Amino acid sequence: MPLVDGGCNILVLKRGAAIHAEELEALQGESVTLRPPQESDVEVVYSWDRDPELAAWNGRSPISISLSAARRDYLARWEDPTVKTFIIEASGEPIGMATLYDFRRDGCELGIKIGPGNLRGRGYATEAVTLLLDYVFDTLGLGVVRGSTLAHNDRMQRVFEKNGFKQVGDGSILSRYDNRRYTELFYERRREDQRP
Numbered sequence: 001m002p003l004v005d006g007g008c009n010i011l012v013l014k015r016g017a018a019i020h021a022e023e024l025e026a027l028q029g030e031s032v033t034l035r036p037p038q039e040s041d042v043e044v045v046y047s048w049d050r051d052p053e054l055a056a057w058n059g060r061s062p063i064s065i066s067l068s069a070a071r072r073d074y075l076a077r078w079e080d081p082t083v084k085t086f087i088i089e090a091s092g093e094p095i096g097m098a099t100l101y102d103f104r105r106d107g108c109e110l111g112i113k114i115g116p117g118n119l120r121g122r123g124y125a126t127e128a129v130t131l132l133l134d135y136v137f138d139t140l141g142l143g144v145v146r147g148s149t150l151a152h153n154d155r156m157q158r159v160f161e162k163n164g165f166k167q168v169g170d171g172s173i174l175s176r177y178d179n180r181r182y183t184e185l186f187y188e189r190r191r192e193d194q195r196p
């Protein structure tokens with residue numbers, strides 16, 4: 001479990017990595033804003049987690065727990081200082097979610113989804129990832145952001161490429177969505193790398 005030193009506002013992870021835990025307001029871009037989740041987001045997040053298409057892209061099954069059980073899980077996760085969750089907003093409405101997690105080796109892992117299918121392909125995730133990279137490198141002072149996606153997820157690969165990520169490996173993943181094996185691609189973006 002992480003130890004939180006409230007005095008100097010530095011969150012100390014057990015393995016020795018230290019990340020600054022500045023009180024996060026919002027990351028403001030041109031089309032999207034990334035802000036901390038609130039209790040009023042529970043229902044829309046639940047609807048995304050029950051969406052079979054979104055689950056398939058993540059190699060998971062849609063969740064089957066009740067809304068009240070999901071609420072408990074979400075509120076606990078959103079308070080967990082070792083995971084940073086952001087609601088992506090466009091035109092004042094929640095349209096997706098981004099998560100920074102697995103903080104180690106001078107970096108973290110990034111996950112992202114745009115919930116409504118008709119809002120994909122409009123550049124929202126590209127801009128959200130750009131904001132998150134600036135936050136990880138400039139505010140948290142970390143050196144690398146890692147990500148992965150299925151080899152047939154062309155949109156996510158474009159989002160990585162447009163933000164200067166490089167493919168650093170691949171692997172095989174058993175999807176819990178359909179119990180089939182898929183190729184997974186691993187990406188990394190280092191602070192010193194440039195966007196294309």
Ligand SMILES: CC(C)(COP(=O)(O)OP(=O)(O)OC[C@H]1O[C@@H](n2cnc3c(N)ncnc32)[C@H](O)[C@@H]1OP(=O)(O)O)[C@@H](O)C(=O)NCCC(=O)NCCS
Nearest residue numbers: 057112113114120121122123124125126149154155156158
């Ligand atoms: C993957 C995802 C996060 C990307 O977000 P997005 O807002 O749709 O992405 P953007 O619009 O910023 O960029 C998408 C890029 O893919 C391209 N694209 C759009 N639809 C595409 C399609 N069907 N096939 C291939 N490329 C496509 C777009 O043209 C754009 O590239 P360009 O700027 O070079 O033209 C979003 O589509 C999503 O949530 N998908 C479902 C869940 C998911 O896959 N999550 C990631 C799991 S690792």
